[in-house]
Amino acid sequence: DAKTTQPNSMESNEEEPVHLPCNHSTISGTDYIHWYRQLPSQGPEYVIHGLTSNVNNRMASLAIAEDRKSSTLILHRATLRDAAVYYCILSSRGALTFGKGTMLLVSP
Amino acid sequence: GAGVSQSPSNKVTEKGKDVELRCDPISGHTALYWYRQSLGQGLEFLIYFQGNSAPDKSGLPSDRFSAERTGGSVSTLTIQRTQQEDSAVYLCASSSRGRGGSNEQFFGPGTRLTVL
Numbered sequence: 001d002a003k004t005t006q007p008n009s010m011e012s013n014e015e016e017p018v019h020l021p022c023n024h025s026t027i028s029g030t031d032y033i034h035w036y037r038q039l040p041s042q043g044p045e046y047v048i049h050g051l052t053s054n055v056n057n058r059m060a061s062l063a064i065a066e067d068r069k070s071s072t073l074i075l076h077r078a079t080l081r082d083a084a085v086y087y088c089i090l091s092s093r094g095a096l097t098f099g100k101g102t103m104l105l106v107s108p
Numbered sequence: 109g110a111g112v113s114q115s116p117s118n119k120v121t122e123k124g125k126d127v128e129l130r131c132d133p134i135s136g137h138t139a140l141y142w143y144r145q146s147l148g149q150g151l152e153f154l155i156y157f158q159g160n161s162a163p164d165k166s167g168l169p170s171d172r173f174s175a176e177r178t179g180g181s182v183s184t185l186t187i188q189r190t191q192q193e194d195s196a197v198y199l200c201a202s203s204s205r206g207r208g209g210s211n212e213q214f215f216g217p218g219t220r221l222t223v224l
Contacts, residue, residue: 032210036213043199043201043215044151044215045215046212046214049210087150094141094158094203095164096151096213098143098150098152099150100150
């Protein structure tokens with residue numbers, strides 16, 4: 001699976017939008033872009049995924065660049081419960097290859 | 109319960125002993141995955157089962173590690189002659205589709221293995 005690059009950490013204030021970037025310049029045509037998050041002492045939790053078009057669900061939005069070499073996970077209103085490590089993952093075969101992710105800190 | 113369950117939640121063992129970790133996937137999910145997460149590290153893929161196909165064992169770190177999935181449901185990860193570097197949280201996930209890259213994986217709470 002192709003590699004992704006994410007910032008090590010980001011900070012946000014509660015109730016504000018958060019944009020988590022991910023670069024994946026070597027993405028292939030069959031790679032889906034997945035986002036998972038992991039809260040402290042818990043297993044990873046699916047957030048959203050997409051292939052080419054922007055995606056929205058109850059948790060977040062995923063904005064995918066036209067050339068698919070980057071994407072942004074958007075949390076519209078951060079809450080304290082959104083503090084977690086967010087993983088951007090490319091996958092074309094089922095199993096996921098997790099990187100270091102971005103640790104999101106949310107302040108009240 | 110509707111989620112993925114794993115047992116035991118915690119396991120402490122002595123170096124050299126064998127351990128078995130169990131995963132009960134979500135009913136009807138055809139794909140099952142094992143990952144592990146060492147302290148302060150990201151998740152590392154171990155093995156992947158999809159239906160009746162031969163498992164993808166490409167992530168197993170050594171021949172001391174093996175896994176079975178009986179009847180397309182419950183899976184057991186076995187670690188023989190445990191070493192201290194095997195200490196980690198072992199996570200199981202399942203999904204309704206395995207092939208291709210669009211599947212959503214549901215993770216269990218993990219088994220924390222400590223090898224003394």
